[in-house]
Amino acid sequence: MxxxxxxxxxxxxxxxxxxxxxxxxxxxxxxxxxxxxxxxxxxxxxxxxxxxxxxxxxxxxxxxxxxxxxxxxxxxxxxxxxxxxxxxxxxxxxxxxxxxxxxxxxxxxxxxxxxxxxxxxxxxxxxxxxxxxxxxxxxxxxxxxxxxxxxxxxxxxxxxxxxxxxxxxxxxxxxxxxxxxxxxxxxxxxxxxxxxxxxxxxxxxxxxxxxxxxxxxxxxxxxxxxxxxxxxxxxxxxxxxxxxxxxxxxxxxxGGIAAIEKQNNAKANLLYSEIDRNPLFKGAAAVADRSAMNATFLLNDEAHAPIFDEMWKAAGISGLPGHRSVGGYRASMYNALPLESVQVLVDVMKALETKV
Amino acid sequence: MxxxxxxxxxxxxxxxxxxxxxxxxxxxxxxxxxxxxxxxxxxxxxxxxxxxxxxxxxxxxxxxxxxxxxxxxxxxxxxxxxxxxxxxxxxxxxxxxxxxxxxxxxxxxxxxxxxxxxxxxxxxxxxxxxxxxxxxxxxxxxxxxxxxxxxxxxxxxxxxxxxxxxxxxxxxxxxxxxxxxxxxxxxxxxxxxxxxxxxxxxxxxxxxxxxxxxxxxxxxxxxxxxxxxxxxxxxxxxxxxxxxxxxxxxxxxxGGIAAIEKQNNAKANLLYSEIDRNPLFKGAAAVADRSAMNATFLLNDEAHAPIFDEMWKAAGISGLPGHRSVGGYRASMYNALPLESVQVLVDVMKALETKV
Incomplete structure (x- = not known):
């Protein structure tokens, strides 16, 4: 997988x-x-x-x-x-x-x-x-x-x-x-x-x-x-x-830094758009200061955590739990992470809406 | 090779x-x-x-x-x-x-x-x-x-x-x-x-x-x-x-350190015996303090260096030149070096006698 x-x-x-x-x-x-x-x-x-x-x-x-x-x-x-x-x-x-x-x-x-x-x-x-x-x-x-x-x-x-x-x-x-x-x-x-x-x-x-x-x-x-x-x-x-x-x-x-920046922005935009759109989630950091590398976000209702955790693990995602200082989730989207992986996460977040 | x-x-x-x-x-x-x-x-x-x-x-x-x-x-x-x-x-x-x-x-x-x-x-x-x-x-x-x-x-x-x-x-x-x-x-x-x-x-x-x-x-x-x-x-x-x-x-x-020590001693004895036996070579360090890990030795006649260097390289040996502080040669016989490799070097040293 x-x-x-x-x-x-x-x-x-x-x-x-x-x-x-x-x-x-x-x-x-x-x-x-x-x-x-x-x-x-x-x-x-x-x-x-x-x-x-x-x-x-x-x-x-x-x-x-x-x-x-x-x-x-x-x-x-x-x-x-x-x-x-x-x-x-x-x-x-x-x-x-x-x-x-x-x-x-x-x-x-x-x-x-x-x-x-x-x-x-x-x-x-x-x-x-x-x-x-x-x-x-x-x-x-x-x-x-x-x-x-x-x-x-x-x-x-x-x-x-x-x-x-x-x-x-x-x-x-x-x-x-x-x-x-x-x-x-x-x-x-x-x-x-x-x-x-x-x-x-x-x-x-x-x-x-x-x-x-x-x-x-x-x-x-x-x-x-x-x-x-x-x-x-x-x-x-x-x-x-x-x-x-x-x-x-x-x-x-x-293509160097300019080329990877485009990809990084596309990944960050895809994920942050979903965090902002999806009523089940909220971002942890001030919008103006959001990192394109590490997106921190939380469930609005902690009770949804077990089912969400099961879903992203089933999708092949690893490393998503947030640091204990913030809680929730952290999606680290470094240079080598493909856009495809962000799409998989976004799809899971969308699918959660239909399950809860 | x-x-x-x-x-x-x-x-x-x-x-x-x-x-x-x-x-x-x-x-x-x-x-x-x-x-x-x-x-x-x-x-x-x-x-x-x-x-x-x-x-x-x-x-x-x-x-x-x-x-x-x-x-x-x-x-x-x-x-x-x-x-x-x-x-x-x-x-x-x-x-x-x-x-x-x-x-x-x-x-x-x-x-x-x-x-x-x-x-x-x-x-x-x-x-x-x-x-x-x-x-x-x-x-x-x-x-x-x-x-x-x-x-x-x-x-x-x-x-x-x-x-x-x-x-x-x-x-x-x-x-x-x-x-x-x-x-x-x-x-x-x-x-x-x-x-x-x-x-x-x-x-x-x-x-x-x-x-x-x-x-x-x-x-x-x-x-x-x-x-x-x-x-x-x-x-x-x-x-x-x-x-x-x-x-x-x-x-x-x-078998742990005791087992590797036996191998290391066998390798060191093989090489130092040849250094002492072979009239073309001499050891660089005091005999009582010789390292079982790094044997430093010199040619008695520097004029033999080109042919010796050619011979050990041809035998597949690498890393033999001595440090500039000592000159000559240094054979590092760390744990993973097999006895076979020391035998190859000793054979080259013996062969040099027949060539000069």
Whole structure:
């Protein structure tokens, strides 16, 4: 039976990526060796890393603009630490926008390093919208935001204009929509949504913002050292990086971010239209801030949950239950999820009307 | 043609591990989903993590002795930072044994945190032996050593008795030989030698040594937080952890560490006997400290290098060139390398005698 995987991450990747990465484990580049047993310093893997780093900048439109792409380890959560280490001056301060669980996590770590100003927060509304009307101190070392809030289903549609460096956690919507990526000075993202499997973290950083914190940075937490080592300061997560390259190549062949954005908008419109039309459901996030990646929605009558749950499971859908912080349902519609899968869900939602 | 992979790491893994991990990418546990697209919080993956953590303690004989096994990210190099963060008190000090490039790397990071006493070093002899006759300050917060020096081909055969906690980087010989592992308070190892593919780091820590540094430890660098979260503080490196589990299961089915140690000794004896017998070659490391994992050796006459290189390549051997710090050759004979591959190398070394 065809599966429709709505997992919030790790999540669905293109079928061709699964097939090619499995093949590379058995015989990489027709070398007779597995991708897993070759040196990361071998010509073949150095080429993988170089291609992946270059393709990131190409897809984001950041080539030749002073940016470097790195494939690190430790997840976005380790970036919560690396960012203040590298960017917050001793006795300096940073500005953070609190839009959800992960933003709050980043704030918590920054506080260990110095003054951390929360310029806006929607915590009191269970993060159901993106705060507005905040201002960013001009003497902050950087401003940090989270472009998409996986758990709450909100997404920043625009980003503030400020003279301080802008740092953005794009873990759950990178490569999903066209943006002027040069408005950011540092972008980071755990791979396991739109870029690849769990196990590597993308960091795209404008080199000119580095080297100013005045801190003694441990080597593995120092972006400059990773740049100097061309993202091979130590043994990188070989398989996750290779599989990310395959996913980025799939995206490029599809037409890049502009092409996938059209598909993502079509999927989101289809689902949100049904949520708004169907009297049995309601959306969880403010309409203006709805995420095109993660749609959070609830049944108006919880008593319908058992029958709805049975129906979507019977349709081959998985990964639909909402996060405990919101309840209800969350449909994660990452790049590789086909429109067909959204249609299956919408059909189930419609069918529920005839059953209750 | 059959390949004989002597890569120093990432390195050869059992063929059944390649096959099973490739299969899991196409269809994990017959779920119809790829291992790469399932949630790390799913029942199936939580079981993988739990089994892997338990099997580590079982294989090391550390069950029920107050230890916890963690699968982290960032490689051994990130542990160089985590260890002082967690174990070196504010205004405390640590003792390090300097036995090679990686030990020196660990020392460099520790110095950022406080007094770092190098109790012994073989640096002046290009690390060709393990220092002896050193003493460990009784007021050190911990003693750090590196059990096997991949680059130089030396291996600690015994470990000092001390009342301070003993921390050991076993990246390149963990699971290769029987030791009383309870003599260590913290063991760590990048997976990419005897445990699995690149992308995860094993940490085995005695819980009673934690919580004493008095430092504000960033969450991702705090062993206690990882323990509390059962090694899922954030999204773990799913594929590397799963493939490590497969490798550990292979080892258990083979008879565990005692069984593989016999094979490893047979391989090492075969190769070192030939290095000592063959007048064209000489070993690089002190005989008493020779590593059973990485044999470093040189041609007595460099002029023979072109013909020897041509011969071993023709025999299907790869990964044999020595590290630039030593030159010559390095045969890495990790757990999954079959005795047959060592015989092929020895046969080539013998054949060289008839050609020059």
């Amino acid at each position: 065809k599966k429709h995987n709505y997992s919030a991450g790790p999540c669905i990747l293109p079928q061709e990526v699964f097939e090619k990465s499995a093949q590379a484990i058995l015989n990489f580049n027709d070398s007779g060796l597995s991708l897993l047993e070759i040196s990361h310093r071998s010509k073949d893997f150095v080429a993988v890393m170089d291609q992946a780093r270059a393709l990131v900048l190409e897809l984001l439109g950041l080539e030749g603009k002073g940016y470097q792409a790195l494939f690190l380890a430790g997840g976005a959560s380790l970036e919560f630490v690396m960012i203040p280490y590298n960017l917050m001056k001793v006795d300096g301060k940073a500005a953070y926008l609190d839009t959800g669980t992960w933003a709050a996590g980043a704030i918590k770590e920054a506080k260990l390093f110095g003054e951390t100003v929360v310029v806006g927060s929607s915590k009191d509304d269970n993060y159901n919208h993106i705060p507005t009307g905040y201002s960013i101190p001009t003497d902050a070392d950087y401003f940090h935001c989270t472009s998409n809030n996986t758990i709450f289903g909100t997404q920043m549609k625009t980003f503030p204009t400020t003279e301080v460096p802008v740092v953005c956690d794009m873990s759950s919507d990178i490569f999903s929509r066209v943006l002027d990526f040069s408005q950011f000075d540092l972008i980071y993202a755990g791979a396991q949504k739109n870029m690849g499997p769990a196990g590597t973290t993308l960091v795209v950083v404008k080199e000119s913002i580095l080297g100013k914190s005045g801190r003694d940075i441990p080597s593995m937490l120092d972006y400059s050292k990773h740049i100097k080592a061309e993202s091979m300061y130590n043994t990188p997560p070989v398989f996750p990086v290779y599989t990310s390259l395959l996913t980025l190549q799939w995206l490029k062949n599809l | 059959k390949k004989h992979n002597y890569s120093a790491g990432p390195c050869i893994l059992p063929q059944e591990v390649f096959e099973k991990s490739a299969q899991a990418i196409l269809n994990f546990n017959d779920s119809g989903l790829s291992l790469l697209e399932i949630s790390h919080r799913s029942k199936d993956f939580v079981a993988v993590m739990d089994q892997a953590r338990a099997l580590v303690l079982e294989l090391l004989g550390l069950e029920g002795k107050g230890y916890q096994a963690l699968f982290l990210a960032g490689g051994a190099s990130l542990e160089f930072v985590m260890i002082p963060y967690n174990l070196m008190k504010v205004d405390g000090k640590a003792a390090y044994l300097d036995t090679g490039t990686w030990a020196a790397g660990a020392i460099k990071e520790a110095k950022l945190f406080g007094e770092t006493v190098v109790v012994g070093s073989s640096k002046d002899d290009n690390y060709n032996h393990i220092p002896t006759g050193y003493s460990i300050p009784t007021d050190a917060d911990y003693f750090h050593c590196t059990s096997n020096n991949t680059i130089f081909g030396t291996q600690m055969k015994t470990f000092p008795t001390t009342e301070v906690p003993v921390v050991c980087d076993m990246s390149s010989d963990i699971f290769s030989r029987v030791l009383d592992f309870s003599q260590f308070d913290l063991i760590y190892a990048g997976a990419q030698k005897n445990m699995g593919p690149a992308g995860t780091t094993l940490v085995v820590v005695k819980e009673s040594i934690l919580g004493k540094s008095g430092r504000d430890i960033p969450s991702m660098l705090d062993y206690s937080k990882h323990i509390k979260a059962e090694s899922m503080y954030n999204t773990p490196p799913v594929f590397p952890v799963y493939t490590s589990l497969l490798t550990l299961q292979w080892l258990k089915n083979l």
